[in-house]
Amino acid sequence: MAAAAPPPAAALEQLSKTKMFGGHNLRFRHQSASLGCPMTFSLFLPASPASKLPVLYWLSGLTCTDENFIIKSGAQRAAAAHGVALVAPDTSPRGLNVEGEADSWDFGVGAGFYLNATNEKWKNWRMYDYVVKELPKVLTDNFEQLNTSCASIFGHSMGGHGALTIYLKNTDKYKSVSAFAPIANPINCPWGQKAFSNYLGTTKSEWEAKDDKFLAEQLLAGNFEEACKAAGAPLILRMQPGYDHSFFFIATFIDDHIAHHAQFLKSG
Amino acid sequence: MAAAAPPPAAALEQLSKTKMFGGHNLRFRHQSASLGCPMTFSLFLPASPASKLPVLYWLSGLTCTDENFIIKSGAQRAAAAHGVALVAPDTSPRGLNVEGEADSWDFGVGAGFYLNATNEKWKNWRMYDYVVKELPKVLTDNFEQLNTSCASIFGHSMGGHGALTIYLKNTDKYKSVSAFAPIANPINCPWGQKAFSNYLGTTKSEWEAKDDKFLAEQLLAGNFEEACKAAGAPLILRMQPGYDHSFFFIATFIDDHIAHHAQFLKSG
Helix, strand or coil, X not given: CCCCCCCCCCCCEEEEEEEECCEEEEEEEEEECCCCEXXXXXXXXXXXXXXXXXXXXXXXXXXXXXXXXXXXXXXXXXXXXXXXXXXEECCCCCCCCCCCCCXXXXXXXXXXXXXXXXXXXXXXXXXXXXXXXXXHHHHHHHCCCEEEEEEEEEEECHHHHHHHHHHHHCCCCCCCEEEECCCCCHHHCHHHHHHHHHHHCCCHHHHCCCCCCCHHHHHCHHHHHHHHHHXXXXXCCCCCCCCCCCHHHHHHXXXXXXXXXXXXXXXX | CCCCCCCCCCCCEEEEEEEECCEEEEEEEEEXXXXXXXXXXXXXECCCCCCCEEEEEEECCCCCCCHHHHHHCCHHHXXXXXXXXXXXXXXXCCCCCCCCCCCECCEECCECCCCECCXXXXXXXXXXXXXXXXXXXHHXXXXXXXXXXXXXXXXXXXXXXXXXXXXXXXXXXXXCEEEECCCCCHHHCHHHHHHHHHHHCCCHHHHCCCCCCCHHHHHCHHHHHHHHHHHCCCCCCCCCCCCCCCHXXXXXXXXXXXXXXXXXXXXX
């Protein structure tokens, strides 16, 4: 007998579908080859597009799953208006039972930092590959209404760090980048130092391959601004006094960010 | 010695304050005289108004607290744009330890149905008095920037039932009413029958003082439509195919509802 055909590489299990702003929130589970575990992601598809939809990736912050953004940001309103699909992955591998993976809220489960770990213990933590390589292929293989070659990326806090670093290394893959309260200089803040020393080891030269009530100690936006100036990189840096680090802040300014990306995605 | 002055009737403890759309989400706890227990409510105050702010009450559905609407609806965007304050009370007394109060999700805690119970066992369940009488006074006493005499009311599911019944009994107190997927005919649906028979007793004539994937069995919007026709009451009934009973549905249409109320609140 002939051998059974292998299962499709990216078989998706649909977990939910809810209508919103004329489109649909969809949630899927699939076996991730990069991470070696099942992963969930959420996708907002605006209503019946005339042409293929560009894709805007959202990377969430510490402790989040793929659902926080879909439930709390209100992003679907502007995404529907601009005809942009939203994709929100989870923030780390889950369920691998690596010793200590859930001991702290800012490392391990829910805290993948969008990098590829080099420390053997955390070898499954390859969120960089998952977001940059695997997830776009899963989308291309499964959603013919998406134009995955026309993509942008944004995120919040740890996910802002992820969006900035992923964009800067892949300017051929993304049309634009933005971030809410990003961890903008991770090698000089406690969150980043904890993550990098564990995922990448204590040799700081290994960290250089990466760039990041948290503003002064953790986010360090000022250092990022100076780095952009020194490199001649264009940057719009907006400070919003009085807002905290929550989704109330994100919801307030999400329309601005989506409109920003839409102009690049539509001209792209 | 003179007796000590009684404590202020409506001392409010502020639990949180978060900036959103230029205004603030505020959350308070206070001792409710109507309900005999501490209650929480949420208030969205748009930024520094030129004149006093009208008030739009939101009544939530089964299982909600005062927080669901604030976190998931996205209502603050339109409320800020229209200069309308949002007030979201909790959905029942809590912490009274009445036997069986938390045995089911659709009765007792989280399920006050915005009525005054007459069954002795549920004597603290007086959400009608709390919403119509006590809460407006608490607001008047504590927030001089609010014009509580210029108010409207809306809600979802059980809270849609609450908004409709409260408005119809108090057209002097509220300028307008609207509801998302309301329980529109509670005496003829399982949720209403369970609530009314327990809170009000099994004498159905007692229920008449009150006037609901839940649409066919629980919400019964068609019956409400016919009743409005028979009574000559103006009604805009919109059916939205494909939407479920969640906050994704509410968020999609919240702007329409707030704009509807704003026209009455501003001319009022």
